[in-house]
Amino acid sequence: xxxxxxxxxxxxxxxxxxxxxxxxxxxxxxxxxxxxxxxxxxxxxxxxxxxxxxxxxxxxxxxxxxxxxxxxxxxxxxxxxxxxxxxxxxxxxxxxxxxxxxxxxxxxxxxxxxxxxxxxxxxxxxxxxxxxxxxxxxxxxxxxxxxxxxxxxxxxxxxxxxxxxxxxxxxxxxxxxxxxxxxxxxxxxxxxxxxxxxxxxxxxxxxxxxxxxxxxxxxxxxxxxxxxxxxxxxxxxxxxxxxxxxxxxxxxxxxxxxxxxxxxxxxxxxxxxxxxxxxxxxxxxxxxxxxxxxxxxxxxxxxxxxxxxxxxxxxxxxxxxxxxxxxxxxxxxxxxxxxxxxxxxxxxxxxxxxxxxxxxxxxxxxxxxxxxxxxxxxxxxxxx
Amino acid sequence: xxxxxxxxxxxxxxxxxxxxxxxxxxxxxxxxxxxxxxxxxxxxxxxxxxxxxxxxxxxxxxxxxxxxxxxxxxxxxxxxxxxxxxxxxxxxxxxxxxxxxxxxxxxxxxxxxxxxxxxxxxxxxxxxxxxxxxxxxxxxxxxxxxxxxxxxxxxxx
Amino acid sequence: xxxxxxxxxxxxxxxxxxxxxxxxxxxxxxxxxxxxxxxxxxxxxxxxxxxxxxxxxxxxxxxxxxxxxxxxxxxxxxxxxxxxxxxxxxxxxxxxxxxxxxxxxxxxxxxxxxxxxxxxxxxxxxxxxxxxxxxxxxxxxxxxxxxxxxxxxxxxxxxxxxxxxxxxxxxxxxxxxxxxxxxxxxxxxxxxxxxxxxxxxxxxxxxxxxxxxxxxxxxxxxxxxxxxxxxxxxxxxxxxxxxxxxxxxxxxxxxxxxxxxxxxxxxxxxxxxxxxxxxx
Numbered sequence: 072x073x074x075x076x077x078x079x080x081x082x083x084x085x086x087x088x089x090x091x092x093x094x095x096x097x098x099x100x101x102x103x104x105x106x107x108x109x110x111x112x113x114x115x116x117x118x119x120x121x122x123x124x125x126x127x128x129x130x131x132x133x134x135x136x137x138x139x140x141x142x143x144x145x146x147x148x149x150x151x152x153x154x155x156x157x158x159x160x161x162x163x164x165x166x167x168x169x170x171x172x173x174x175x176x177x178x179x180x181x182x183x184x185x186x187x188x189x190x191x192x193x194x195x196x197x198x199x200x201x202x203x204x205x206x207x208x209x210x211x212x213x214x215x216x217x218x219x220x221x222x223x224x225x226x227x228x229x230x231x232x233x234x235x236x237x238x239x240x241x242x243x244x245x246x247x248x249x250x251x252x253x254x255x256x257x258x259x260x261x262x263x264x265x266x267x268x269x270x271x272x273x274x275x276x277x278x279x280x281x282x283x284x285x286x287x288x289x290x291x292x293x294x295x296x297x298x299x300x301x302x303x304x305x306x307x308x309x310x311x312x313x314x315x316x317x318x319x320x321x322x323x324x325x326x327x328x329x330x331x332x333x334x335x336x337x338x339x340x341x342x343x344x345x346x347x348x349x350x351x352x353x354x355x356x357x358x359x360x361x362x363x364x365x366x367x368x369x370x371x372x373x374x375x376x377x378x379x380x381x382x383x384x385x386x387x388x389x390x391x392x393x394x395x396x397x398x399x400x401x402x403x404x405x406x407x408x409x410x411x412x413x414x415x416x417x418x419x420x421x422x423x424x425x426x427x428x429x430x431x432x433x434x435x436x437x438x439x440x441x442x443x444x445x446x447x448x449x450x451x452x453x454x455x
Numbered sequence: 456x457x458x459x460x461x462x463x464x465x466x467x468x469x470x471x472x473x474x475x476x477x478x479x480x481x482x483x484x485x486x487x488x489x490x491x492x493x494x495x496x497x498x499x500x501x502x503x504x505x506x507x508x509x510x511x512x513x514x515x516x517x518x519x520x521x522x523x524x525x526x527x528x529x530x531x532x533x534x535x536x537x538x539x540x541x542x543x544x545x546x547x548x549x550x551x552x553x554x555x556x557x558x559x560x561x562x563x564x565x566x567x568x569x570x571x572x573x574x575x576x577x578x579x580x581x582x583x584x585x586x587x588x589x590x591x592x593x594x595x596x597x598x599x600x601x602x603x604x605x606x607x608x609x610x611x612x
Numbered sequence: 613x614x615x616x617x618x619x620x621x622x623x624x625x626x627x628x629x630x631x632x633x634x635x636x637x638x639x640x641x642x643x644x645x646x647x648x649x650x651x652x653x654x655x656x657x658x659x660x661x662x663x664x665x666x667x668x669x670x671x672x673x674x675x676x677x678x679x680x681x682x683x684x685x686x687x688x689x690x691x692x693x694x695x696x697x698x699x700x701x702x703x704x705x706x707x708x709x710x711x712x713x714x715x716x717x718x719x720x721x722x723x724x725x726x727x728x729x730x731x732x733x734x735x736x737x738x739x740x741x742x743x744x745x746x747x748x749x750x751x752x753x754x755x756x757x758x759x760x761x762x763x764x765x766x767x768x769x770x771x772x773x774x775x776x777x778x779x780x781x782x783x784x785x786x787x788x789x790x791x792x793x794x795x796x797x798x799x800x801x802x803x804x805x806x807x808x809x810x811x812x813x814x815x816x817x818x819x820x821x822x823x824x825x826x827x828x829x830x831x832x833x834x835x836x837x838x839x840x841x842x843x844x845x846x847x848x849x850x851x852x853x854x855x856x857x858x859x860x861x862x863x864x865x866x867x868x869x870x871x872x873x874x875x876x877x878x879x880x881x882x883x884x885x886x887x888x889x890x891x892x
Contacts, residue, residue, distance in 0.1 A: 108825030109789075110806035115719035119794040119804060179789015179804065179826025182598075186769040186788050197768040197792050258762055258882045259798025336736060412800035412879075413732040417719055546673075552783050555775070556673040557839045569673070573819055602784065604810075607818035 075449040076442040090438040097431010112425040117417035118408040123177035125400035131250045134166035136280020138243030151302045160215035161443035167208040169436035203246045210239045223450045262340035262407045271321040278314035279395040281307045282388040297451040312372040340406045351416045361397035510588035518578045530561040572607045678841030682858035684778040686887040694853035702846035709845045711822040713809035722803035724831040725754045755801040755831040756886030763793035779833045789826040798882045802830045
């Protein structure tokens, strides 16, 4: 079926070439980082994880959200999602690819990455992260490809695909729970040491992933002959609504726990993020944009008329994607590291090279997404 | 040729896509093969007539010259070192760092401190004339030198 | 296919023809069998070679007889005895012996042993009316070589691990530079090589290998010196202000000083059980 990705109009090839150009630029920037080391980024001894890991954390959520389509369709026979489960699965493949790439570009000695497999360490959450991410990638590409191919041949998928689909359903939340556990088990980082880290990750994942999926579905509807249908988009919109509300609530729960208990160590991180400390406040405008945007998006999405109109729905979805990206990305990472274990503040901001490399990785993910979606859409256009 | 087959081939020929007696894209394919052969053979033509110099690792360092002739041996016999010094260094690395075993008994029974910089390079202090002779010839860039220093005494000043 | 000389359906009544008896195997099955047996052969052969290879390592590698050993190494820093000059010399000695670079940029500095004020070394323990002497005291801080180390728990490659004698070791050959250990350490004891800082070492020592970009490093309780029978460099320079010994040996220096003085540790409530104690 891959040949379907090679037959496209000028717009398609324009997109592919544009993405390849961005990937090329990102790759050259990465070569600079390989030569000079991670000092080309904005990271420091105090904030030792930054933009790359922030993107990784956000994208694991997007990847996990495929389950929001797979579960209702395969487990509860919710036929409405039948037309678009493939879009969710292929989005998961692209997202997981980006996750792995972001981890790779963040490593200090990337050529040694296979040490994680040569010296497996089950007590390390990062080891399990590699296991579940690789497994999820394989599950989604194998399931998605085979189901799509079966659809193209107008036949039922082979029987061995079903158990893999059922496996992917608990596996999806697992990848995000494991990622949350990366943070939630560290005794020295009070901002992250909370049981609500995993639920918060899941809530924002199931808000941002489906929101992204809605946007992609609307784009596909506009530019191709495949119409995902209004019903699946509407159901997804309802899922986004509930999950973004839950995410806002989880943030407010954390704020209550921290500020009602008045433990200085825990309060300091929120203070830095939302008010600034001693003149250090780079992230304050971003955090407030994120919070207010999230609340505004929740209010908008609650209104059925907003959800039904595809333009307003798209706007609300963009708001959801951007606000969760800030909250779960730089907000989460920097908040954990500032102030540092000595109660001092070192701020962080990504450098241009860091952003260029990140852009290259995003472009690589979008290229994978474009190719996979092209194949899926061409099959769907054919069979009607 | 049976009649049926003839009919089928004729109808296919009418579509313009069937070229049974010719290669598809013959010009491009042959051109591609020629280009490939030229590019693949370039290294041979470039180096025609030039023989690469055989490596001649030199052992005339002060430390080695100080030792009496009989004692000028390494931790293992020369041919064994030539063959597996890199494996030995890996073993040394793991034994020191991970096991804390700092003493190695050589094949002559002599005891050595397990250290690349302080034992190996103490005698072989001429990296360019010794180690690099063969490394260059075989195009090896050991990653050890990312961290370890080739001439420690010089580096430290 | 193979096996019986008569077809099952017809029982012994009709023997198989030559064509039927000739063992046939379709291409798919052939490829499957070939593939599986190749893998089995390779794995089995490899294992055999490993098992049969001479087990030389045990006899040829030994710890040095003069190496210092303990059941559980610990350190007590007597802040009453430590002066700023002595502390500076301890730091200088440590950073010289282990080729710790002077990066210059405070955001990226690498430090194995350094000084902190009370409210930074023991955040949360300070209050507004502390003793004046405490305000001026600068505490020597380093990796605590915890007994329950979160950094070891999170390392995905065991590039950092806990030795039997309690020292938290670093294997810079294996470290992939993921910096998870840096996130996990509650004491900020670990530094990362953001670039190749070998040329930034001020006072170079030819005996200890420096590090290149992309790996984490920290105090190693001078495991290399202990292996040669020497005390840690900072302890030797400290003129008795830093005491180092076996916590499990009731007659060791550390136990003696702990019996006589009140000692505190950094962030004990974290449960990491740090093994650097302070007499204040």
